Amino acid sequence: MVSTQFPWLTTIILLPLVASLFIPLIPDKQGKTVRWYSLGVALTDLALIAYTVWNHYDFQNSGFQLVERYAWVPQLGINWSLAIDGISMPLVVLTGLVTTLSVLAAWRVDQKPRLFHFLMLMMYSAQIGVFCAQDMIQFFLMWEIELVPVYILIAIWGGPKRLYAATKFILYTAIGSIFILVAALAMAFSGDHITFDMQELGLKEYSLGFELCVYGALLIAYGVKLPIFPFHTWLPDAHGEASAPVSMVLAGVLLKMGGYALIRMNMEMLPHAHVYFAPVLAILGIVNIVYGALASFAQRNLKRRMAYSSISHMGFVLLGIASFTDLGMSGAVLQMVSHGLIAAALFFLAGVTYDRTHTLDLDEMGGLAKKMPSVFALFTIGSMASLALPGMSGFVGELAVFLGFTTSEAYNPAFKAVVILLSAVGLIVTPMYLLSMLREMFYGQEGNAVVGVSLLDAKPREFFIAACLLIPIIGIGLYPKLITQTYDVKTVQIAAHVRNAVPVVAHQHLENLPRFSFATPVFQQNELLGLVK
């Protein structure tokens, strides 16, 4: 399976990493050259991604493309193995875009600029590596490589409680990622041959009990990252304390690593366990949506409010994953891409506001619209996208998830009705907190932080960054096929794959089938207990 063509993916992954090693050598005292260098590298990599996807990626092919595989540590069966398909390709492009824009957003970082850009480029590589890796150990490696840069990025350039937030982040993620390694080892050693290759692992036959255990372990690992309630508590701290460029990457890309891995591993490799876990995912999805929205409403800190809104929006990804339908799956991927763009835009604009007002406290703000009209306009567009206004990408994603879940044949109507009703509550709360956020920031009396301060409106650079994120949002909203047609052959295939598992499982546990369709957590526990016995 060794490809004969140029190793595009390897080049894309290694370019920022190798380039970052030269940062200490750049002669530069003020940090001006470093940022140009870093931006240059990021842009080159983005251009490479765009070129590769456009010229060498076939949008109508549901299989893995641009496959590369080199023996890395053959003694342990570890390969350097890369490929992209319909699930990873949009996320790779998203990563390239968001990370490049966050490098540009970090233009004003004047504290230890070398270290900052070094870490940003390292993170760039690791993120793309996560989305492209086809070997479990390589995936785990990339997943972990991104930890330390994020830790340091939060701990040095963050807000007042940055050390606490950074430590919480690294402990949660490090403990979560133990489960990835354990699951990888367990799957690799089960069966007759040792392999870490994801496709081969997916073809192995596991016993159902084993599959459920591995699924549970992976769910914890990715549940921390996505985040899924109750593993979400690191997120408001980390996103709230990180500086704007880092928050952009955190919310825009890092959360998607969790969703991506859920689809790639839990669904593709463990479809039988997915049948059992899907109702749990749906319920966790609702909890995420409703809890995130309500918690967001209670926040007085601008970035924490957005952080909780991220939790709420990631709930839709879970619903889509649990839906067993083409449309639901497509919606889950679309929601990831769309939230990546929207969250990056909102966190960037929050940073822009913070640069001027020097506060994130909503009580201190107010009446900003008069002083910063363009920031106000951009912020409003971002918020509207986030609350799923029709014509914006958020709407398409959430609608697809809803439609997918409603048309799903795996659940009985009562369960579907409850799920849809409860998540609709979340949908109603979302405009409430976002609009009230806009009101408190931009309308009304001038707040303490605003009175008597002359505030500059958005500069061309800031305008450009926001536009780069908002234009795709509107583009996708107006013509969703623009993006869905690039990946839907793959999502259709995955949905069919897990749907095929339903009759198999039903056949194995025929007497449980009627109960299965009621799908409540109580029954799930009984089910699991029965299996363990």
Next chain:
Amino acid sequence: MDFATLAAQLNAGTIVPEGIVIVTILLVIVGDLIVGRSVSARWTPYLAIGGLLLAVLALYQRWDSTSPISFFGEFNADNLSVVFRGIIALSAAGTILMSIRYVEQSGTSLAEFLTILLTAVLGGMFLAGSDELVSVYVSLETLSISSYLLTGYTKRDPRSNEAALKYLLIGASSSAIFLYGASLLYGLSGGETRLSAISAGIATAGLDQSIGLVIALVFAIAGIAFKIAAVPFHQWTPDVYEGSPTPVVAFLSVGSKAAGFALAIRLLVTAFPLVTEQWQFVMTALAILSMVLGNVVALAQTSMKRLLAYSSIGQAGFIMIGLVIGTDAGYASMVFYLMIYLFMNLGAFTCIILFTLRTGTDQISEYSGLYQKDPLLTLALSICLLSLGGIPPLAGFFGKLYLFWAGWQAGAYPLVLLGLVTSVISIYYYIRVVKMMVVKEPQEMSDSVKNYPAIRWDLQGMRPLQVGLVMTLVATTIAGILSNPLFTLANNSVTQTPMLQAAQKPAVQVSKDETVRLPIAL
């Protein structure tokens, strides 16, 4: 009988590397006597390093030797011993690089230090290949006595004296216990001293289930566990590490430990195959205790050397996973981890020495804000510590991955899970130091860092330190990603060692049973 036939009969060619070390020792002593202390300090360290590297080269040539048994069975130069001897010699070479400036500043004689260190290396190298009780004991004592001398080398420092005395007392009693265990073996086997003959002797005498054999095993393990600082035989470690001269600690934590592991493999596998279950059980308990205690107590340390002392206890626990599972992959993962550990631990100690030389302290809190003043040192120490913590893509990650891989393959799930959990705990205390150095604002700098002297590499003895720093840094960074040669080396050293292959079949069987019993052990 002339010399050549004698040498041929003894198969003396196997110990040429040790011979080179002996010649180096003599040259250093005599050279020091002739030219005087101040002049000799300029060239003796390089001579010693040259000698050690030459010894490593000689070891390389003896790889895959067709007749490894020499001195009528006293010494076994199989591939496993070659690898361990290489690790010990390299660790000493690294130690010398970092010790030149340190010994110079402490106002003691460098040549004498080198002599004792090289003698310790000699003991360690012989220990790695000893295949007979007497030579095991003699080389063990050579290593131990030299180590006691080294720990007390800065004789005007009361803490160094305290360390030496503690080490001597505990070490002497542990070697007495070991000797008693050896004498029991000698008696039980009907007067055999060769390790491979012992088990046969015991089996012939029908004593394979006797309590005496178990007592001998326990005593032998006590001696070994003292050398590798496994809990509960670790009590000397923190005090000795804190009080001794830092380069000595570096050698103790790498070279001496590697020699201990070499002894552990050879003695347990060859002399105790009749009680494999028992020794694997005891070592499992030691591994669990070491991983838990080493990593948990390290959380509370304020001194960098004590932190590394406890971390080295925890690391020994990880390495013991490879020992107790008793498979090919298990032994190979031990060897691989020790090779990686050589680079990262020596690197960490080089950084600590450099910091101590420049500021005169090793309190962790004094490291705060170091990034502003000394980026290279910060980078090197961060990389080495993160690698010890097992953060990818650094070398330590691949070392741990291999250990856990082998453990999982052998079915030792509880051990692997415990190893993973304690690794995460270890990340916390390693990253605490990194955070101290990198994250602190300029106004949060410690006094030592505020008064940090200008960085000068041209002082005498600083160049070798810099070379050591950069080399360990590079090795720690890339040895993981490009680990294939090291993997091959570690695997070959195990698969081409007859002793381990002979012990292979029963060992696998037992390790499977072992995991079933593990919950009781926990």
